[in-house]
Each structure stands twice: as structure tokens, then as C-alpha cells.
Amino acid sequence: xxxxxxxxxxxLSLNRFNVDEDxxxxxxxxxxxxxxxxxxxxxxxxxxxxxxxxxxEMSFDYAGCLECGTCRVMCRNKGIVKWEYPRxxxxxxxRQG
Numbered sequence: 637x638x639x640x641x642x643x644x645x646x647x648l649s650l651n652r653f654n655v656d657e658d659x660x661x662x663x664x665x666x667x668x669x670x671x672x673x674x675x676x677x678x679x680x681x682x683x684x685x686x687x688x689x690x691x692x693e694m695s696f697d698y699a700g701c702l703e704c705g706t707c708r709v710m711c712r713n714k715g716i717v718k719w720e721y722p723r724x725x726x727x728x729x730x731r732q733g
Contacts, residue, residue: 655699656726663718669694676710
């Protein structure tokens with residue numbers, strides 16, 4: 637199958653991630669997330685890494701982050717207390733387009 641015919645999930649699966657287990661590049665304040673009514677991060681993250689558990693608590697798995705910064709821009713309640721690019725050699729390596 638040619639790349640031009642691949643769907644987004646297939647293209648994203650080609651990316652490589654070197655996860656920095658010692659220093660997450662995005663950190664949440666879950667108490668601030670609880671106060672947020674809109675929770676835009678649930679719908680704007682292109683990698684769908686933000687999730688709500690059954691108690692309404694926000695979780696985030698930075699291991700698959702595409703480093704686009706959309707969550708940082710959309711977070712209005714200061715739920716994201718740290719957002720920075722991963723340290724050198726860590727993070728996403730885009731393999732196609």
C-alpha cells in the first residue's frame with residue numbers, strides 16, 4: 637500500500653519513540669484537571685493520550701506524545717504544569733511525512 641493511501645493511525649504507527657523514563661516532558665496537576673469542565677485535551681490531542689478514569693481523574697501517557705503542543709495551548713485551567721520538548725535524543729522521530 638502506498639503512503640498516500642494510508643490512514644492516520646497507520647502513518648502514526650510508523651513513528652519511533654525514545655521515551656525518557658526519568659524525566660517526563662509533560663506533567664499534569666490532576667486537581668486542576670478536576671476543576672476543568674470542558675477538558676479540551678480529551679479531544680484536541682492527535683495521539684489521544686489524555687483519558688478520564690471512572691472517577692473523573694485525568695491521566696496522560698507522554699510515551700506516545702507527538703510534541704505538537706496543542707494540549708498546552710488549549711489548557712485553560714493550568715492543568716498542565718510543565719510542557720517542554722524532551723531532552724536531546726528523546727521523544728518522537730517521525731518516519732513518514
